[in-house]
Amino acid sequence: MSSVPENAPEHCPGTNSEDAGKASACAGCPNQQICSSGATRAPDPDLDAVQERLSSVKNKILVLSGKGGVGKSTVTSMIARALALDESKEVGILDIDICGPSQPRVMGALEEKVHSSGAGWSPIYVGENLAVMSIGFLLNSKDDAVIWRGPKKNGMIKQFLRDVDWGTLDYLVVDTPPGTSDEHLSIVQYLSSSPPVAAIIVTTPQEVALLDVRKEITFCRKVNMPIIGIVENMTTFVCPKCKTETAIFPPTTGGGKQLAADSNLQLLGQLPLDPRIARSCDNGENFLTEEPTSPATASYKSVADQIVKFFEGQS
Amino acid sequence: MSHDIEDIQDCPADSRLAGHAPVCKGCPGQSLCSSQDSQADPDQEIIETRLKAIRHKILILSGKGGVGKSSIAVMLSQMLANDGCKVGVLDIDICGPSIPKLLSVEDQPVIDTQWGWKPIVSPHSNIKALSVGSFLASDCQAVVWRGPRKTALIRRMIKDTLWGRLDDLIIDTPPGTSDEHLTILKLLASTRPEGAIIVTSPQKLSAGVVSREIRFCQKMNVPILGIIQNMSGYTCPCCSEVTEIFSDGAGEYLAKKYGVPLLGSVPLDTSILKAQEKGSNIENMYPNSPFGVSMRQILKKIQKVLEK
Numbered sequence: 001m002s003s004v005p006e007n008a009p010e011h012c013p014g015t016n017s018e019d020a021g022k023a024s025a026c027a028g029c030p031n032q033q034i035c036s037s038g039a040t041r042a043p044d045p046d047l048d049a050v051q052e053r054l055s056s057v058k059n060k061i062l063v064l065s066g067k068g069g070v071g072k073s074t075v076t077s078m079i080a081r082a083l084a085l086d087e088s089k090e091v092g093i094l095d096i097d098i099c100g101p102s103q104p105r106v107m108g109a110l111e112e113k114v115h116s117s118g119a120g121w122s123p124i125y126v127g128e129n130l131a132v133m134s135i136g137f138l139l140n141s142k143d144d145a146v147i148w149r150g151p152k153k154n155g156m157i158k159q160f161l162r163d164v165d166w167g168t169l170d171y172l173v174v175d176t177p178p179g180t181s182d183e184h185l186s187i188v189q190y191l192s193s194s195p196p197v198a199a200i201i202v203t204t205p206q207e208v209a210l211l212d213v214r215k216e217i218t219f220c221r222k223v224n225m226p227i228i229g230i231v232e233n234m235t236t237f238v239c240p241k242c243k244t245e246t247a248i249f250p251p252t253t254g255g256g257k258q259l260a261a262d263s264n265l266q267l268l269g270q271l272p273l274d275p276r277i278a279r280s281c282d283n284g285e286n287f288l289t290e291e292p293t294s295p296a297t298a299s300y301k302s303v304a305d306q307i308v309k310f311f312e313g314q315s
Numbered sequence: 316m317s318h319d320i321e322d323i324q325d326c327p328a329d330s331r332l333a334g335h336a337p338v339c340k341g342c343p344g345q346s347l348c349s350s351q352d353s354q355a356d357p358d359q360e361i362i363e364t365r366l367k368a369i370r371h372k373i374l375i376l377s378g379k380g381g382v383g384k385s386s387i388a389v390m391l392s393q394m395l396a397n398d399g400c401k402v403g404v405l406d407i408d409i410c411g412p413s414i415p416k417l418l419s420v421e422d423q424p425v426i427d428t429q430w431g432w433k434p435i436v437s438p439h440s441n442i443k444a445l446s447v448g449s450f451l452a453s454d455c456q457a458v459v460w461r462g463p464r465k466t467a468l469i470r471r472m473i474k475d476t477l478w479g480r481l482d483d484l485i486i487d488t489p490p491g492t493s494d495e496h497l498t499i500l501k502l503l504a505s506t507r508p509e510g511a512i513i514v515t516s517p518q519k520l521s522a523g524v525v526s527r528e529i530r531f532c533q534k535m536n537v538p539i540l541g542i543i544q545n546m547s548g549y550t551c552p553c554c555s556e557v558t559e560i561f562s563d564g565a566g567e568y569l570a571k572k573y574g575v576p577l578l579g580s581v582p583l584d585t586s587i588l589k590a591q592e593k594g595s596n597i598e599n600m601y602p603n604s605p606f607g608v609s610m611r612q613i614l615k616k617i618q619k620v621l622e623k
Contacts, residue, residue: 066410066411067380067381067411068379068380068381068382068411068489068490069379069380069381069382069490069516070380070381073520098493099378099490099491099492099493099524099527100378100379100380100490100491100524100527101524102520102523102524105519105520105523106520142523142526143523143526143527143529143530144527144530145492145527145528145530145531145534146492146527147492147493147496147497147531147534147535148492148493149462149493149494149497150461150462150463150493150494151342151345151462152342153493155342177380177490177491178380178381178410178411178489178490179410179411179489179490179491180410180457180458180459181409181410181459181460181461181462181465182461182462182494184459185459185461204381206588206592207416207592208385208413208416208417208591208592211411211413211416211454212410212411212413214454214455215410215411215454215455215456215457215458216457217455218455218456218457219457219459222457222459223459237549237558237560239551239553239554239556239558240556240558241551241554241556241558242551242553242554242556244551244552244553244554246551246552246553246585248549248560248583248585249585249588250585250588250589252589252592273560275558275559275560275561278518278520278560278561281518281520282518282519282520283519
């Protein structure tokens with residue numbers, strides 16, 4: 001990646017340059033002090049350690065959105081569970097939503113605590129071949145507010161990648177917070193050093209969501225992150241009483257389907273809004289095994305299959 | 316070689332300890348923090364002048380994404396404007412700015428005068444709005460900024476903006492408890508915001524995340540005006556059966572646990588969604604929508620608290 005940060009002032013000399021922090025263009029840049037101190041020119045000593053850990057992790061999937069509340073955490077957990085249905089595969093979930101970690105609850109591991117050994121931090125096993133790591137496991141209480149600015153969040157993400165002892169993984173599914181900021185830049189920077197890695201983008205059908213999701217697609221293209229495809233969540237609501245399907249979030253501008261066409265991306269699936277899915281997530285249950293005949297289960301399995309095929313095509 | 320798991324401690328970025336506390340050791344931002352902490356804010360005076368001309372400053376917070384912060388921020392501002400108040404909406408969600416669409420100011424640029432930025436006035440309601448969305452060339456343009464640059468922009472949105480005299484400034488925030496939230500609280504600190512309205516969806520999963528936001532407010536001494544539980548129940552247009560799509564009860568649970576008023580539950584109302592996307596004045600277009608009726612009752616409660 002270029003040493004000129006995405007957010008740099010015009011004519012930024014680059015954080016690795018001799019003029020870093022000292023050029024006239026640096027005046028007023030919030031990072032001027034760090035650059036002029038020379039800290040940014042030093043090679044990151046942890047990068048090697050991160051690469052070593054990730055060398056035993058085969059395929060990395062970033063679950064992104066841009067918009068909050070579209071179901072990234074739900075989709076992350078369901079895809080991971082679907083991938084783990086193949087018992088010969090080892091699957092991990094990494095939750096880098098530091099302010100709002102959902103994976104401990106969604107995966108039924110709220111009370112768990114992380115242990116460390118000589119080999120590193122042990123992720124929490126929620127199944128024979130399914131492990132989870134989240135900052136939620138490191139907090140002393142369930143409602144502690146993690147009030148951190150960007151640099152400290154980046155530090156934590158790096159620690160997760162450096163210190164978690166996943167062992168050998170076939171798939172690492174990464175749950176992200178909404179937005180295009182520190183966490184996203186950091187995770188892309190670290191994972192890109194260890195391909196293959198690719199993103200799936202989650203949206204809901206309405207334009208207010210698509211607005212933010214288009215930005216996320218732009219972000220992926222800027223940082224050269226391959227996109228497997230788009231998943232549209234909450235496409236229809238099926239009334240439990242009369243079974244009528246309603247477009248609960250009207251796709252006034254064509255929804256995920258149009259977005260996929262406009263962006264030249266695959267639409268991997270359209271997931272219905274099934275109130276039972278929300279309840280399963282609240283209770284940390286596996287919806288795929290609780291409701292094996294639900295159309296949502298079939299859709300999630302299909303998305304997982306397409307992910308598998310994507311990575312098989314890469315190798 | 317792995318490192319020990321430390322206790323998760325708060326980042327003291329906005330206190331005198333910034334850069335010097337034990338928890339700062341090893342933090343990538345340590346040198347930036349320790350070089351800034353002893354300096355007084357040169358802009359403090361102008362920020363205070365701007366903010367003193369605004370009677371009520373109300374933050375819309377959640378912690379959780381997608382619960383309807385922006386929709387509720389816009390509805391509150393439209394109701395207040397309909398009642399004749401001078402209202403402004405500040406959108407500090409830099410990555411995902413929704414306000415320009417919801418207030419129908421998408422195609423209007425922010426004018427930079429010699430005295431500062433002129434907020435855009437929404438055509439359907441007399442509301443002044445400012446959002447990073449108004450500075451972007453197109454919808455697809457992504458603002459991929461790390462914390463310090465977001466902080467710098469938010470400061471300018473207060474310091475350099477000609478808000479003028481307002482009765483109410485509604486501040487829409489992104490999900491989380493990070494740079495944007497710390498920055499806006501620091502800016503508002505000397506003139507004390509009236510408080511925060513916390514929005515949640517009914518789901519337990521939301522409650523877990525939103526409880527952190529409540530704890531954040533408590534830690535930062537921000538009064539909580541109350542909790543709004545949004546997307547409470549969906550009425551099937553075919554058989555009128557009301558389903559709690561996102562399970563139930565987070566609002567009441569949070570209100571009880573933290574001793575905070577539950578301002579009300581607002582239904583998921585598809586009738587207004589299309590109007591929202593057009594940036595229409597919801598109350599004028601749909602005077603008796605279920606969403607609007609609930610929000611009016613909530614506004615009455617908020618006004619009672621503000622009058623105290």
